[in-house]
Amino acid sequence: MDDGFPRAVLFDLLTALLDSWTLWDAVSGSEATGRAWRAEYLRLTYGSAAYVPYEKLVRDAARAVGLPDHVPQALEERWPELKPWSDVPAALAMLRGRTKLAVVTNCSITGRPLRVMPVAVRWSWRAATTASLAGPTISTR
Numbered sequence: 001m002d003d004g005f006p007r008a009v010l011f012d013l014l015t016a017l018l019d020s021w022t023l024w025d026a027v028s029g030s031e032a033t034g035r036a037w038r039a040e041y042l043r044l045t046y047g048s049a050a051y052v053p054y055e056k057l058v059r060d061a062a063r064a065v066g067l068p069d070h071v072p073q074a075l076e077e078r079w080p081e082l083k084p085w086s087d088v089p090a091a092l093a094m095l096r097g098r099t100k101l102a103v104v105t106n107c108s109i110t111g112r113p114l115r116v117m118p119v120a121v122r123w124s125w126r127a128a129t130t131a132s133l134a135g136p137t138i139s140t141r
Helices: 013-017 020-028 031-047 054-064 070-077 088-095
Strands: 008-012 100-105 127-130
Touching: 008 013, 013 020, 013 100, 020 031, 020 070, 031 054, 054 070
Parallel strands: 008 100, 100 127
Antiparallel strands: none
């Protein structure tokens, strides 16, 4: 039966589902610094031809924007504070049972974000995968 829903929906963990941006801002000391750190992290991530562990990308980005070495560790220690965006639980409830739901992330399989995913979003997943498990990127060039 085609009810207009896709057969599956994949969500990015730390941007689409969880408000990790607020935590990056808080750990770095300000929104401006947190956004600069996050932008550098994204630049490094998208610029990597091969898989680079999430934690290394976070540390390298912090150094590149001049943050002290303890800041990336503080981010990891505060992962349990992550909360879903306010509309996520309702959106997942609407999709649940109508399509397959999965999480994709560039965090390592042992990464804390996967382990501390809030209950409000944890129950919905048919599957979860990480960049480290997915293998090399497929190029269309």
